[in-house]
Amino acid sequence: MLTAGRDATPAQTPRSAHRIGSAAWATATPRGPSGRNELAASTRREEGPHVATNEQAAGDTHQPLEPALDAPEPDHEGPDLRSLVNPDVDPEDLLPNLEPVQLLDREGMFHEHDSYPLDLKGEDLRRLYRHMVVARRVDQEAINLQRQGQLGVYASCRGQEAAQVGSAYALADHDWIFPSYRELAAGITRGIDTAATLHLYRGTWLSDHDPHEFNFALMTIPIGTQTLHGVGFAMGARLDDNPIVALIYFGDGATSEGDTNEALNFAGVFQAPCVFYCQNNQYAISVPLSKQTHAPSIAHKGVGYGMPGRRLDGNDVLASYAVTKWAVERARAGDGPTLIEALTYRMEAHTTSDDATRYRAQEELEYWATFDPISRMETFLKRRDLWEDAFADDVAEQARQQAEHVRKQIYDAPHPDPLELFEHVYVEPPPHLQRQREQLRAELEAAEER
Numbered sequence: 001m002l003t004a005g006r007d008a009t010p011a012q013t014p015r016s017a018h019r020i021g022s023a024a025w026a027t028a029t030p031r032g033p034s035g036r037n038e039l040a041a042s043t044r045r046e047e048g049p050h051v052a053t054n055e056q057a058a059g060d061t062h063q064p065l066e067p068a069l070d071a072p073e074p075d076h077e078g079p080d081l082r083s084l085v086n087p088d089v090d091p092e093d094l095l096p097n098l099e100p101v102q103l104l105d106r107e108g109m110f111h112e113h114d115s116y117p118l119d120l121k122g123e124d125l126r127r128l129y130r131h132m133v134v135a136r137r138v139d140q141e142a143i144n145l146q147r148q149g150q151l152g153v154y155a156s157c158r159g160q161e162a163a164q165v166g167s168a169y170a171l172a173d174h175d176w177i178f179p180s181y182r183e184l185a186a187g188i189t190r191g192i193d194t195a196a197t198l199h200l201y202r203g204t205w206l207s208d209h210d211p212h213e214f215n216f217a218l219m220t221i222p223i224g225t226q227t228l229h230g231v232g233f234a235m236g237a238r239l240d241d242n243p244i245v246a247l248i249y250f251g252d253g254a255t256s257e258g259d260t261n262e263a264l265n266f267a268g269v270f271q272a273p274c275v276f277y278c279q280n281n282q283y284a285i286s287v288p289l290s291k292q293t294h295a296p297s298i299a300h301k302g303v304g305y306g307m308p309g310r311r312l313d314g315n316d317v318l319a320s321y322a323v324t325k326w327a328v329e330r331a332r333a334g335d336g337p338t339l340i341e342a343l344t345y346r347m348e349a350h351t352t353s354d355d356a357t358r359y360r361a362q363e364e365l366e367y368w369a370t371f372d373p374i375s376r377m378e379t380f381l382k383r384r385d386l387w388e389d390a391f392a393d394d395v396a397e398q399a400r401q402q403a404e405h406v407r408k409q410i411y412d413a414p415h416p417d418p419l420e421l422f423e424h425v426y427v428e429p430p431p432h433l434q435r436q437r438e439q440l441r442a443e444l445e446a447a448e449e450r
């Protein structure tokens, strides 16, 4: 804070304070009923911006300071400094509750929520459970395949099944998903062949599902890129009068990226029909949430972009579904985007290349294990009489078959020619890429001769 007028010499006073020191400051200041400059008067009494005269700004330290109160009165009203950019947007409406929305507590008890009613039938509830179980089994298989050298690397979604399955289930078929690299469970909810999703981790240059068949964009490795793709897509759909909503997944780490901030701001300004779904799994590789933001929560950031922020228990599949459904309906009705923060936890390391024991404690892991989304849903289904042994056996068998399918597909997948890496990027490859291609070709030939 600058110190008030009288003791500050021009040499101590920042340039900006001089600029606002005289008529300009007085012009932009609210006036009281008497027409007097109320704010300037109060800054004289309390600590506030330094109000220097032009003479003082010019360096004449002998001149007594003239307070802005005595500056010539402009003959027109200045702007109201308290005015909002969008007076029809009430910040209170955008603010999230710090208490996350939860429909299913840790003991599997259901609690109705007035703002987020649950409109699911028994078959839907069972399907949510089924997707989560299959995702967890395939996820484990992917880790095994990486350990066997069949995948180059893998980023597990264990612990995040509820966040992904619940939110993806809230979409209509014609809506689109823009994932990062961790959304195996969302892909399963969309009906994508799990083996196709995993090809990305074989180090091939292509993912292996048709985005247009499943309305599920290809997985994105650069952090935050998909947020821009999703917003652009949503805007395009709106211009086409197509009632598509884009659901965009990203992590807490992605909120520190320029791309994500640009996407959020653009979506807010143009009220794009999209839902930003942040899976706050507490870490960006080894960087904890406290190093990503000084905001009270990630959901609170929505206010700055002019969109509501909402927090939910990310290990509660029903809360994830109900809040996302609400946000999707808002977007479809033309009421603009929402920023959802799902509080969850990444149970495995960041990827199979990471040693999570170096930056987080075993007790933390054990604590979060007590929030397990699958066992919570199992208890709930039992309480609701939606559980029979035959159902449980069927789900377990489907999960086993999926794991076997993935294993077989990945084992049998052809090894692509490494030189394909350079294809399909440019019509005319630039010289540096041509040189790299030649270098790789020579190395491959030399390796074959050995």
Ligand SMILES: Cc1ncc(C[n+]2csc(CCOP(=O)(O)OP(=O)(O)O)c2C)c(N)n1
Pocket (backbone or CB within 6 Å): 182, 221, 222, 223, 224, 250, 251, 252, 253, 254, 255, 281, 283, 284, 285, 346, 350
């Ligand atoms: C633009 C960019 N910068 C850095 C990286 C390296 N990187 C890979 S994952 C990751 C952390 C991402 O954390 P978060 O967004 O929280 O997602 P999570 O992995 O936890 O799901 C980083 C920095 C990258 N892939 N892309």
